[in-house]
């Protein structure tokens with residue numbers, strides 16, 4: 001079993017006061033001084049929810065979290081079935 005990915009949150013925020021969530025392997029990882037270690041998680045969602053417990057405004061980094069995240073399960077939109085005319 002792997003331990004999952006190490007996730008870090010930036011101390012500084014962007015202009016909308018969002019902290020950024022990064023994986024340890026991120027190419028755009030900021031300097032150590034600007035990072036808080038959040039923990040090791042198997043999924044981005046786990047890391048996000050933990051980060052959001054402490055910081056309300058958290059965005060996953062596009063480079064490491066969105067691009068390489070596990071495929072998103074898109075819910076299939078099913079057409080609404082209307083009752084057959086015989087039932088009306």
Ligand SMILES: [Zn+2]
Pocket residue numbers: 021022023026027028029061062063064065
């Ligand atoms: Zn990143």
